[in-house]
Amino acid sequence: MTGAATEVPRPREVGGLEAFHESSWGWALACCLWNRDEAEDVLQTAYLKALDGRARFEGRASERTWFFAVIRRTAAERRRRGLVRRLALSRWASRRLDPGAAIATPEAVADDDRVAAGLRTLLLRLSPRQRALLHLVFYQELTVEQAAGVLGISVGSARTHYARGKARLRTMLASGGGGR
Amino acid sequence: MTPDNHDDRDLARLFEAARRSDARGTPDYASTTRPHAGLRRPRPWPRFVWIGAMAAGLALAAVAWVGVTRDAAPVRVAEATEGAEPAEPAPEQLADPVPDAGDLRTGPPPAPDPRSSAAAPGEAGTDAPRSATPAPPPVPVPSTSPEVALPEEFVERIAAVAKVDVVDPDAAMATTQFSADFVQELPVPGRFYQNVVSIAPGAEGESADGIVHGSRDRDFNALVAGQTAPNSIEEMEVITAGAQVEYSRAQGGAKAEPSAREVLDPATRQLLKSLGYAASPAGAEAEAETSGTERYAAIDENPFRAVAEHPFSTFSIDVDTASYANVRRFLDGGRLPPRDAVRIEELVNYFRYDDPAPRGTDPFSVSVELADCPWNPDHRLARIGLKAREGHRSANVGSNLVFLIDVSGSMQAPNKLPLLKEALGMLARQLGARDRVAIVVYAGSSGLVLPPTPGDAQGEILGALARLEAGGSTAGAAGLRLAYEVARDHFLQGGVNRVILATDGDFNVGVTNHSELLDIVAEDAKNGVFLTALGFGYGNYKDDTLEQLADRGNGNYAYIDSLDEARKVLVDEIGGTLVTVAKDVKIQVEFNPVEVGAYRLLGYENRMLAREDFNDDRKDAGEIGAGHSVTAFYELVPPGAPRSTPPVDAPRYQAPEGLTKAADSGEAFTVKLRYKEPEDATSRLIEIPVVDDGLALDAASADFRFASAVAGFGMLLRGSEHAGGFGWSDVERLALDGLGPDDRGLRKGFLDLVRRAATISASAAPPSELPTTD
Numbered sequence: 001m002t003g004a005a006t007e008v009p010r011p012r013e014v015g016g017l018e019a020f021h022e023s024s025w026g027w028a029l030a031c032c033l034w035n036r037d038e039a040e041d042v043l044q045t046a047y048l049k050a051l052d053g054r055a056r057f058e059g060r061a062s063e064r065t066w067f068f069a070v071i072r073r074t075a076a077e078r079r080r081r082g083l084v085r086r087l088a089l090s091r092w093a094s095r096r097l098d099p100g101a102a103i104a105t106p107e108a109v110a111d112d113d114r115v116a117a118g119l120r121t122l123l124l125r126l127s128p129r130q131r132a133l134l135h136l137v138f139y140q141e142l143t144v145e146q147a148a149g150v151l152g153i154s155v156g157s158a159r160t161h162y163a164r165g166k167a168r169l170r171t172m173l174a175s176g177g178g179g180r
Numbered sequence: 181m182t183p184d185n186h187d188d189r190d191l192a193r194l195f196e197a198a199r200r201s202d203a204r205g206t207p208d209y210a211s212t213t214r215p216h217a218g219l220r221r222p223r224p225w226p227r228f229v230w231i232g233a234m235a236a237g238l239a240l241a242a243v244a245w246v247g248v249t250r251d252a253a254p255v256r257v258a259e260a261t262e263g264a265e266p267a268e269p270a271p272e273q274l275a276d277p278v279p280d281a282g283d284l285r286t287g288p289p290p291a292p293d294p295r296s297s298a299a300a301p302g303e304a305g306t307d308a309p310r311s312a313t314p315a316p317p318p319v320p321v322p323s324t325s326p327e328v329a330l331p332e333e334f335v336e337r338i339a340a341v342a343k344v345d346v347v348d349p350d351a352a353m354a355t356t357q358f359s360a361d362f363v364q365e366l367p368v369p370g371r372f373y374q375n376v377v378s379i380a381p382g383a384e385g386e387s388a389d390g391i392v393h394g395s396r397d398r399d400f401n402a403l404v405a406g407q408t409a410p411n412s413i414e415e416m417e418v419i420t421a422g423a424q425v426e427y428s429r430a431q432g433g434a435k436a437e438p439s440a441r442e443v444l445d446p447a448t449r450q451l452l453k454s455l456g457y458a459a460s461p462a463g464a465e466a467e468a469e470t471s472g473t474e475r476y477a478a479i480d481e482n483p484f485r486a487v488a489e490h491p492f493s494t495f496s497i498d499v500d501t502a503s504y505a506n507v508r509r510f511l512d513g514g515r516l517p518p519r520d521a522v523r524i525e526e527l528v529n530y531f532r533y534d535d536p537a538p539r540g541t542d543p544f545s546v547s548v549e550l551a552d553c554p555w556n557p558d559h560r561l562a563r564i565g566l567k568a569r570e571g572h573r574s575a576n577v578g579s580n581l582v583f584l585i586d587v588s589g590s591m592q593a594p595n596k597l598p599l600l601k602e603a604l605g606m607l608a609r610q611l612g613a614r615d616r617v618a619i620v621v622y623a624g625s626s627g628l629v630l631p632p633t634p635g636d637a638q639g640e641i642l643g644a645l646a647r648l649e650a651g652g653s654t655a656g657a658a659g660l661r662l663a664y665e666v667a668r669d670h671f672l673q674g675g676v677n678r679v680i681l682a683t684d685g686d687f688n689v690g691v692t693n694h695s696e697l698l699d700i701v702a703e704d705a706k707n708g709v710f711l712t713a714l715g716f717g718y719g720n721y722k723d724d725t726l727e728q729l730a731d732r733g734n735g736n737y738a739y740i741d742s743l744d745e746a747r748k749v750l751v752d753e754i755g756g757t758l759v760t761v762a763k764d765v766k767i768q769v770e771f772n773p774v775e776v777g778a779y780r781l782l783g784y785e786n787r788m789l790a791r792e793d794f795n796d797d798r799k800d801a802g803e804i805g806a807g808h809s810v811t812a813f814y815e816l817v818p819p820g821a822p823r824s825t826p827p828v829d830a831p832r833y834q835a836p837e838g839l840t841k842a843a844d845s846g847e848a849f850t851v852k853l854r855y856k857e858p859e860d861a862t863s864r865l866i867e868i869p870v871v872d873d874g875l876a877l878d879a880a881s882a883d884f885r886f887a888s889a890v891a892g893f894g895m896l897l898r899g900s901e902h903a904g905g906f907g908w909s910d911v912e913r914l915a916l917d918g919l920g921p922d923d924r925g926l927r928k929g930f931l932d933l934v935r936r937a938a939t940i941s942a943s944a945a946p947p948s949e950l951p952t953t954d
Contacts, residue, residue, distance in 0.1 A: 021209040026202045040207055116201035119194045138188070138195035160627065164658060169191060171661070 016063045017050060023140055027068050030135040031075035034120050038078070046074045065142065068150040072132070122172045130165030133158055476520035477724040479785045481900055484778045484817065487771040493779065494768040494794045496787040496801030497566065498523075499756070499808045500730060501749075502715055502739035504530035506723065507897065508929075509741045511936045517897060521723065524783030524894035525812065531890065531926060533809045533883040535567035543762040544568040544804055548851055548870045550816075551880035554888050554914055555895070555906035559815050560872060563884050564769075564851055566810040568761045578614030579676035579758060580632070581607075584663035585648060586683035587621045592650040595741065596717035600682045601645045603714070603746035607680075608642060610754060611635025614675075618666045619644050622659025632670045657697055664700065667709045674859075676758045677709045681729065682740075684717040701733035702800070708859070710803070711735030712757055714749070727786075734763060734803050752924070756805030762855040764801040764863065767812065768794040774839065775848040775872065777819035780902065782891050784812060794854060797863050804855075813891050815902065816848065848872040886918030886927060893934055896941075908938035 017024070024043060032038035048054075049070055123131045129151065136147035148158035485493070503526035510517035538545040545567045553559035583604055591597040608617060615635030620628050630644040663679045671677055701711055711733030713726045730737035736757060738749040749757055766789060771779055781788075793799040804810060853866040877885065893911045895903045912934045919927050 018209050022203050022206050025206045026199060029202055036205070043207075112197040112201040115194055115197035119198050134191070135195070138192050139199050166188065166191060167665075168658075168661070173190075 017047065017067060020064050020067075023064065024067060024071060026139055027135065028071050028075065030123075030132065030139070031072055033124065038075075042071060042075045042078055045078070046071045049074065062146070065146050065150050068136070068140070069152065072150060122169055125172065126165050126168060127161070129153070129161045130168065133162040134165045134169065137162060476518060477727070477786065479520050479523065479898075481898065481902075482781045482783075482785055482788070484780045484815075484902075486778045487773045487776050487819075491773065492768055492770050492791045492794075493781055493814070494766065494789040494791050495781065495784045495812070496789055497765045497767060497804060497810045497812075498525050498731075498784060498787050498802050499529060499804055499810055500526050500727065500737040501530040502713075502723070502727065502737045503527055505739035505741045505745050506715075508933055509739075511933055511940065514940060516937065516940055519898045522894050522897045523785075524891055524898070525787075526783070527894045528783065528811045528813070528887050528890045529809060531809070531886065531930075532807075533565055533567070533811060533887060534881075534920070535565040535809065535883070537567060538569045542569070543855065543857070544765075544808075546851065546853060546866060546868055548868060549875070549881060549884050550848065550870065550872045551875040551884055552877040553815055554877060554885075554910065555892055555902070555904050556815070559817055560848075561888055562814040562816060562849070562870070563887060564767065564812045564814070565883070566765070566804060566808075566853075568756070568804045568806055568808045568810075570755065570807045577675040578616070578635075578672055579611070579678065580616050580667060580670050580672040581611075581618070581676070581758075582663045582667045582679045583617065583619045584659055584679050584681045584683075585619060585621045586659075586681075587648050587650050591684060591717070593717055596684055597648065597650045599740065599743070599746065600714070600716050601648060602743060603740055603750055604680070604682065605642055605645055606746055607750040607754065608635070608645070609638065610751065611638075611641075616670055616672070617641050618663075618670070619648075620659055620663040620666060621648060622662075628662065628666060632666065657700070660697065660700055664704045664709055668704065668707065671708065678712055678735075678758060679704075679709060679733075680712045680714065681726075682714045682716060683726070684715065698728055698732045701729055705732065705734035705800075710760060713737040715739040716741075731802075732800070734760070734800075736803065736805060748924075748926075753805075753807060756808040759806040760803045760858045761806050761808075763803045763858055764797070764799070765804050765810075765853065765855040766794050766799070766801045766863075768852045768854075769814065769849050770852070771816075771849045772843055772845075772847055773819065774843045775819070775846070776816050778817040779849075780815045782813040782815065783894065794852070797856070797861065811887050813888065814849075845869070846871050882918040882920040884918070885914050886920065889915035889918060889934075890930065893930075893937070897937065908934055908941070912938070 024046075025039070028039040028043040028046070029036070032042055046067070050067060123134065126134070132151055133144070133147050136142045136150055137144060140147075142150070144158050144162050145155050147162070148155045151158065153161075500523075503521065503523040506521055507517045507527065510521065535547045536545050547565045547567070549563045549565070550560055553561035585600065585604075587597065591600070611617060613634055613636040616632040617630065617635060618628065618632040619630035619641075629648070630641065633640050633644075635641070660679075660681070663681075667677055667679050705711065711730055712735050713730040713733075715723065715726050715737070716739075727737055729735070738745075738757070740746050740749065768791070769779075787802065789799065789801065847869045849870055851868045851870060853868075854863040855866075856863050889911050892903065892906055892914065896906070896908065896911065912931060915927065915931055915934060919931075922928055
C-alpha cells in the first residue's frame with residue numbers, strides 16, 4: 001500500500017514529469033470531471049505509478065502523451081473500482097455548476113474563472129470522448145494524432161469525435177450556454 | 181484539425197482561460213508526488229459504497245440485475261446488488277419482484293471470467309491486472325462508512341431483462357451489444373452516467389454469464405445466465421440517482437427503455453428538482469404498451485361527449501399512414517396487432533378519397549357527409565374530408581433533401597437497410613438538377629456520407645446509397661443534429677426543405693432525453709425544415725418515437741414494409757410526402773344541441789387540442805401535403821337517444837344560457853378549420869355549417885362507405901366498446917360496397933386484410949386475453 005512508503009525512489013523521469021506538472025493537473029481535472037479531490041488522487045496515483053516503475057515510459061511516444069495516458073487510465077480505473085458511487089447528493093449538487101453560467105457575455109470573457117466554469121459546464125454535456133479530445137487539442141495543444149494516442153483510440157475515430165465535439169460545443173456556445 | 185486553424189481560435193481562447201484558471205489551483209508538485217506528504221485528501225473513498233457480488237474486489241454502488249422475462253413479467257436470473265457485505269447480495273434484494281413459478285433465478289452472478297476481467301490491451305496494459313492489484317489509495321471498509329444511508333431512490337441501477345427464447349430472426353448479432361460509441365454518447369452532465377455504465381466492469385464479455393459487462397471504453401455486452409440465444413436482452417434500464425435515463429441503442433433487438441415500474445414518486449422528484457437535478461420526464465410519461473420489443477404509446481379511445489357540456493371538439497389533423505402498413509405487417513404475420521398500434525385515423529387516411537378538388541388557390545377543400553352509422557343504426561356518422569391540392573414539386577424551385585439514415589447494427593435485416601436503400605433510390609430517381617440530396621448516416625460512424633449533391637447526379641446518389649452498410653450502435657441525436665445542420669446550410673427559399681429520417685425507430689439519445697430530441701426537431705420545423713419519418717423493419721420498432729418526431733417536426737410519418745409501400749409513399753404520393761400545402765391545420769366542430777345529443781370523434785386521440793388552442797396561432801398542429809386526403813369521422817347521437825355513457829345530473833346553480841338563433845337553423849354542427857400557408861405565421865379560417873339531410877347508408881357515397889368500413893375495422897382491431905354487434909363480415913361488406921374504381925388496388929388489399937383479421941381472430945383469442953380469461 002502506498003501509505004507505507006514515505007520516501008519514494010525517484011527515477012530519471014522525475015524532472016521530465018515535473019516539467020509538465022501543470023498540464024498534467026489540467027488533464028487530471030478533465031479526466032475527473034473537475035472534481036478536485038478526485039483529480040488530486042488520480043494525479044498522485046499516476047505519479048506514484050510512474051515513479052515506482054509500475055508504469056514505464058518506453059519511449060514510444062512523447063513523455064507527456066505517455067504520462068497523460070497513465071493519468072487517463074488511472075482515472076478510469078478509479079472510476080471502475082470505486083464504481084458507481086452512491087451519490088452524496090448534497091455535495092454532488094453543490095458541485096454542479098450553474099448550467100446558465102453565461103460564457104457568451106463580454107464581461108465573462110475577461111474573467112478566466114467564469115469562462116472556465118462556463119466551459120466546464122458545456123464540456124460536461126459532451127460525450128467523454130469528445131470532451132477529452134477537445135481538452136487535449138485545445139487546452140493541452142496536442143495534435144489530434146497525439147490525442148488519439150493518449151486515449152488509445154484510432155486517429156480516424158479521434159478526428160470524428162473531435163469534429164463533432166467542436167461542432168456541438170459551438171452550437172451550445174451559440175445558443176448562449178447551451179442549456180435550456 | 182488543430183487549434184491553429186483560424187476557425188478554432190474562438191474555442192482556443194476559452195480553453196486558454198480555463199488553463200489559466202486551473203493553473204492557479206495546481207497542487208504542489210513535490211507533495212503530489214510524495215504519498216501523504218501534506219496532500220489534501222479529504223474523504224477520498226467513503227463517498228463510495230461498495231457492492232459485492234463482483235469478484236476481484238469490484239464494487240458497485242448500484243444494482244445490476246439481469247433477468248429473464250416470460251411474457252411481460254420480468255424474472256430476475258441474477259442480481260448484483262448494493263449491500264454492506266461486499267461478497268453477498270442482501271437477501272431481501274434478491275426478492276423477486278414478480279412471483280413466478282418459472283423463476284429462473286440462478287443466484288448472484290458468478291465471478292467474472294478471468295478473461296473478461298483482464299484488462300484490454302489498449303486499456304490497462306501497462307498496469308498490473310486489476311484483480312491482482314489493490315487500489316493505490318487505501319480502501320476503507322465500506323460497512324463503517326457513515327454515509328451509506330441514502331434512500332433507495334438514489335441508488336444507481338442498471339438492469340437488463342432478457343427474453344426467454346426469443347431470438348430476433350432479423351438480427352445476425354452474436355450478442356446483445358452496446359457499442360463503446362453508444363456508451364460514449366451517453367449524456368454525462370451531472371448524472372454520473374459514466375459510472376452507471378462502468379458498473380458493468382471491464383469485461384469484454386464473450387464468456388462470462390449472468391452479468392452485464394462492458395466498460396466505458398469498449399463495447400458493452402450483455403449476456404444472461406442460461407441464455408445462449410443471441411440478442412436475448414430485451415430491455416436495458418438505467419436508473420441514476422432516482423431518475424430514469426432513457427436510452428436504447430443496443431444492437432440486434434435489444435432495447436433500453438424506462439420502465440413504468442420505476443416511476444419516481446412526486447416527493448423524490450421534487451427533491452431532485454430542488455437540487456437542480458432535471459429528472460427525465462420519462463417517469464411522468466404514460467406507460468407504453470409493449471409488444472415484443474416494440475413500443476406503442478397508449479391510446480384511450482375518445483368517449484361520447486354530451487353536446488350540452490362539451491359543444492366544441494377540437495383536434496389537429498394527422499396525415500400519417502404508418503399505422504396501416506404496420507397493422508398489415510402484423511396481420512400478414514398471422515397475428516392481431518396490439519391495440520395501441522392501431523390508430524384509426526391513420527388507417528382511414530391511408531386511402532385516397534375522391535373529394536372535390538380545392539378551388540382557386542385554396543390549399544385544400546373541405547367536404548362533409550352525414551349518413552347512418554354502420555355499426556349503430558340509431559346513430560349518425562359524419563365524415564369530414566379534406567382534400568389537398570395536387571401540387572407537383574415545382575421544377576424551378578427544387579428540393580433540399582437530407583436523408584438521415586440509420587445504419588446501426590439493428591438495420592441489417594433485409595427488410596430494413598436493403599429495403600431502405602431501394603426506397604430512397606426510388607425517390608432519388610425522381611429528382612432533377614435543381615434538387616439537392618445529402619446523406620447523413622448515424623451509427624457508430626455517424627457523419628455526412630454524401631454532401632449536398634444535385635439530383636441529376638444520380639450515379640453519385642445511388643452509389644452512396646449502395647455503399648451504406650449496417651454496423652455499430654445508434655447515435656441518433658448526433659445524426660439528427662447534423663442532418664438539420666446540413667439542411668439549414670443549404671436552405672432553399674421557397675423550395676422543399678426536408679430531413680427524411682429512415683430508421684427502425686430505435687432512435688435515442690446522445691441528447692439528455694427524449695423531449696430534447698423532440699425540441700431539436702421542433703426548433704428546425706419553425707425555421708422551415710420539415711421532417712419525414714420512414715419506419716422500417718420490426719422486432720425492435722419504436723413507433724411512438726417516430727410518430728412524435730414527425731408530429732413535432734412538422735412532418736409526416738409512414739411505415740415502409742415493402743417495395744410496394746415504398747412506391748406508394750415515395751413515388752405515387754411523393755408530392756404529399758415532400759410538399760406541404762398547409763401547416764398547423766386544426767379542426768373545431770361546434771355541435772348544435774338541438775340537433776345532436778352527443779358525439780364521439782373516431783381516432784385522433786393523440787391529436788386532441790383544447791378549445792382555446794384553435795384560435796391560438798402559436799399552437800402547433802398537423803400539416804397537409806400535396807394530394808393528401810384527411811378524413812375525420814364523428815359518430816353522432818341524436819338528442820334524446822340512449823347513449824352508452826350514464827347521464828349526468830343537471831346543474832343546480834347554472835341555468836342553460838339559452839340557445840342562439842342559429843340553434844333553430846336545423847344545422848347539426850359547424851366545421852371550422854384553421855390553417856396557415858406553409859410560410860405564413862398567421863392562420864386563415866374556414867367555416868362550414870352542416871345540415872343533416874337524413875341520408876341513409878345505402879345512399880351515401882362510395883368513399884363514405886369505404887372509409888367507414890376502414891374506421892370500423894380499426895374499432896374491431898382495437899376492441900372498441902362502441903362497435904356493438906358490428907363484425908368482420910360487416911366491415912367486408914361495407915368496404916366491398918364502397919370499393920369504387922380502386923385504381924391502385926389498395927382497397928382490394930384492404931379487403932384481404934379484413935379477411936385475414938377475421939380468420940386470425942376466429943382461430944385464436946388475442947394474446948392479451950389468454951392469461952386473463954380465468
